[in-house]
Amino acid sequence: MAVLPSRHRSLVLLAAVVAAQVLALAVQIKRERQGRLIRVWSVTLISPFERAGVWSIDAMRGAWNRYIGLRHTGEENQRLRAELERLKLRNIELESKAAETGRLEALANFRQLHRDVPMVAARVIGSSADSASKTIYIDRGERDGVRRNMAVITPDGIAGKIIEAYRNSAQALLITDRESGVGAMFADTRIQGPVGGTGEALLMKYVNNDEKISAGQSVVTSGQDRIFPPDWPVGTVIDAKPGNPFQIVRLRPAAHLDRLEEVFVLLTTRELETKKEPEKAAAAPKPLGRPSATAPH
């Protein structure tokens, strides 16, 4: 055996020999579920560097992506914003067209169902500037056969009546207007009473306190006003309170008067007869029975 002259070298030799034997032990020892100890040690030794490496690469990649790679982000952001605005507008346009298609389909169905009733479809082109007045303007006038006191209806129910007819347009008074009045009756009990507007809801007048009125009851036209044909939906009861001398019966209009876009104008002020249709009798407005005098528009 070679004699090492330096004590320092002996210590180095001791460390080397012990380390070699520790490694030899580690190679032989197999830990439960972890494999050989040398592998456990190797992984333990190497993994911090691997983690540090991965962290560094991620950090560099993140820095590149977040800062250096974002040189053109401003321009891209502007472009994307413009694209977003364009798509929003396009979306609104498509939604509007879809809604319009739905409405027109409903109107077409309604018109088809009542093809023997003289009526003309009209588009709402404006409303009254006076908030106290509930009127609308439609794009049909005298040239289309529209006259004063003609009924304005929708597939959901009555909307109002024509109060002024011009050559190419007309003004209609909605049933929610305070000046409005409609001959009406309860659909089930046939108790009659005029319905007037209050600005928002409708009010049914002259109903005796003895009558039992409950919320949800349907009110239809009675036809006695000679404007609206009988049995057209007017609204449903919101609530009924005893009053002096009559009950105060509030109604919700059957037609969506707050978002009218298309309506029909019945081209006659004559009384119309009701033709019963079994499948539609309960739900939809009753179809009118007199043969058409005017071609559908």
Next chain:
Amino acid sequence: MELSAVIEQHIEVHKFRAGTIVGATLLALLLQSFLPRYIHRASLLELPLLITVYFGLSRRNPATGLLLGTIIGVLQDSLGPSPIGLYGIAKTIVGFVASSIGTRLDTEHPLSRLSLTIGFFALQQTVLVLTKRIILGLAEPFFSMQLLASALINGVIAVGLFMFLDRLRKP
């Protein structure tokens, strides 16, 4: 460095007849693996340790001492069920410390040899337990009455064994 070199020049390094170290080592290992099969109490003996201590103290060279301890320890491991390196590490350290102490203490007196042997037994046991606990994951006690008895018995035997081995030194 110069001072230590001067001191080392005055250290008496014992030399042995040819084959003494190899023969003593092989005999100790043979008896260590052979005797306990027939004499149960012989398992208390640690003859390879005694050989490591004796030649470490006598040669008084740390490098030689630790390499001799390594060889004896690895051979002892290879003869037993323990993984290679368990006794190797312990005897490497014992060999290194023994040869280092041999340059500073009187290692010829019987009482000195008794106490040194007990001390080295304790050192070996400590290294063994630490190795087992840290590397092998075994819960080994540092102290027991059996270990104490083993230490005392090995100390007493070391006194006689060392006197016998002294006779194999070169004059």
